[in-house]
Amino acid sequence: AVQLTQSPSSLSASVGDRVTITCRASQDISTALAWYQHKPGRAPQVLIYHASNLESGVPSRFRGSGSGTDFTLTISSLQPEDFATYYCQQYNLYPSFGGGTKVEIK
């Protein structure tokens, strides 16, 4: 099974900050990686697929990059509605998720 390690597990940031979350896969997954935003009591929402493709309707301040084993989600200017938990997910083999990164208000 492919293991995904996200870092950090949590972070505090202010509105307007640039935020970077990393996801490392235990083996080469090419670009078979998605990123999700999840708020309590809500359905998760896909932000990025195929490592760097922005899902329709998602603001352009979200950017995904990487391939192979190392991936990054960047939020260029954090907005109040972006405080949530973010997960990476690989689909090179059976799906698996990273442990999540909780983005909190500083």
Next chain:
Amino acid sequence: EVRLLESGRGLVQRGGSLRVSCVASGFTFSKNSMAWVRQAPGKGLEWVSSISDSGEYTYYADSVRGRFTISRDNSKNTLYLHMSSLGAEDTAVYYCAREAAGPTTYFDYWGQGTLVTVSS
């Protein structure tokens, strides 16, 4: 508008069984693979199972293989997950999700989830 509505929320005893359902609307259900993903209290997301558009192919996480069965009724636009031999580790919110590009890929729409609690 794509909508996925889960039902079957419940409290079940350890070793018992439960079926959760998901009714889909707003898209051609029979053309999409579907999946179940769960989240245990205070934990992250865990993929549970996927099923192909026709229902011919099914896939399971090691943690549930042999205990859970995924199925679908395309005439009713409904996805099911039958769970048996339940343990405390199966307590979670169970989300129904649409697969974006075939089974075991990524998920472009999710339901709000239904809570399953296994009591000891």
